[in-house]
Amino acid sequence: MHIHREGxxxxxxxGSIAVAATIVLLTLPAQPGxxxxxxxxxxxxxxxxxVNFFRNPARQTTPQPGAVIAPxxxxxxxxxxxxxxxxxxxKAIQVSIFMNPLNVHVNRSPxxxxxxxxxxxxxxxxxxxxxxxxxxxxxTWLVMQDAHTGxxxxxxxxxxxxxxxxxxxxKPGMSYVQGQEFGFIKLGSRVDLLLPPDAAVHVQLGQxxxxxxxxxxxxx
Numbered sequence: 001m002h003i004h005r006e007g008x009x010x011x012x013x014x015g016s017i018a019v020a021a022t023i024v025l026l027t028l029p030a031q032p033g034x035x036x037x038x039x040x041x042x043x044x045x046x047x048x049x050x051v052n053f054f055r056n057p058a059r060q061t062t063p064q065p066g067a068v069i070a071p072x073x074x075x076x077x078x079x080x081x082x083x084x085x086x087x088x089x090x091k092a093i094q095v096s097i098f099m100n101p102l103n104v105h106v107n108r109s110p111x112x113x114x115x116x117x118x119x120x121x122x123x124x125x126x127x128x129x130x131x132x133x134x135x136x137x138x139x140t141w142l143v144m145q146d147a148h149t150g151x152x153x154x155x156x157x158x159x160x161x162x163x164x165x166x167x168x169x170x171k172p173g174m175s176y177v178q179g180q181e182f183g184f185i186k187l188g189s190r191v192d193l194l195l196p197p198d199a200a201v202h203v204q205l206g207q208x209x210x211x212x213x214x215x216x217x218x219x220x
Contacts, residue, residue, distance in 0.1 A: 002055070002057070003051070003054050003055065003056060004054045004106060004184060007050065007053070007054025010050050010054065011047070011050055011051065014046050014047045014050050017043050017046075017047075018040075018044045018046070021039070021040060022043070022044075049101075052102065053101060053105065055104060056104070056106055059108070059210070059211060059212035061177075061178050061212045063112060063178050064215075065148040065149075066146075066149055066219050066220065067178075067218055067219075068110045068111055068153065068195060068216045068217040069108075069111075069178060069212060069215060069216060070110070070210060070211050070212065070216055071107050071108055071110045071191045071193065072099055072103070072104070072105070072191045072209070072211045073104040073105075073209060073210055074097040074099040074100070074103050074208070075097065075098050075100075075206060075207070075208055076095060076096070076097055076203050076204065076206060077096050077097070077190070077205070077206075078094055078095065078192075079093070079095050079205055080094055081093055081094075081197070082094045082194070084154060087116075087117045087119075087141075088143060088154050088194055091197040092154065092194040092197060093194070093195040093196070093199050093201060094192055095192070095195065095216055095217065096191070096192045096193075097190060097191050097192075098189075098190045099189050099190060105184055105185050106181055106183075107157060107181065107185065107211070108180060108181050108182065108211045108212040109144065109176035109177070109178060109179060109180045109181075110153060110155065110178070110193060110216065111144055111146040111148075111153050112147045112148065112178040113144045113146045113147040113148075113153075113175065113176065114145050114147070114174070114176075115172050116143045116144065116145050116152065116172060117141065117142065117172060118140070118141065118142050118143075119141040120139075120140050120168075121138065121140070121141060137159050138158075138159040139156050139158045139166065140156070140157040140183070141154070141155075142154070142155040142157075142168065142182070144176070146219060147175075148219075149219045149220070151196045152196070153193065153196075153219075154192075154194030154195075155192070155193060155194075156191065156192040156194070157183055158189060158190045158191065158192060159185065159189055166185050166189070167185070167186075168182065169181070169182055169183055179211075179212035179213075193216060198219070198220055199217040199218065199219045201216070202217055203215075203216055203217075
């Protein structure tokens with residue numbers, strides 16, 4: 001299992017705390033007993049949770065012209081028609097995927113194409129499953145031009161109540177293949193896709209997604 005680069009400092013810190021606590025508890029004058037081992041558990045449990053959170057599993061993406069694949073692991077919480085904000089304009093289909101703290105938090109390109117726009121927008125930290133978080137929370141906006149259809153796809157990396165750091169590596173002019181990593185969000189959060197209004201959605205509310213693998217929609 002690979003660990004994401006964004007987690008190395010966190011794992012070093014939590015691992016060091018767990019090791020230090022273990023050494024202290026095992027070197028106390030009293031004979032180690034059940035209480036000592038119980039006191040070790042929180043540090044190692046936290047370290048285990050961080051290992052799970054920052055895992056970066058390999059994913060296989062089969063390129064599909066016109067297909068939009070899941071940008072992350074999670075659960076579909078919104079499918080609706082919206083008025084797309086700038087830099088997109090007009091009607092769009094919004095598909096939102098909520099990531100809980102146990103999901104893989106790597107963000108991957110839903111289409112093959114070029115980044116046309118990238119913008120950081122400061123904001124609040126509402127619960128990521130709250131519909132208002134899409135507009136009010138801290139987020140990074142991306143617009144990519146699908147190489148196969150020439151149409152634009154909007155991507156929002158949205159911070160949540162726990163996730164207060166959105167990492168985006170994509171910059172205008174950069175090109176991505178479908179399924180390629182472009183960012184990471186720490187702890188619970190969500191990713192919104194804004195698709196052309198003629199896109200055919202292939203997921204349902206409540207459906208679980210796997211980043212770089214689950215088909216979200218097709219763009220004609």
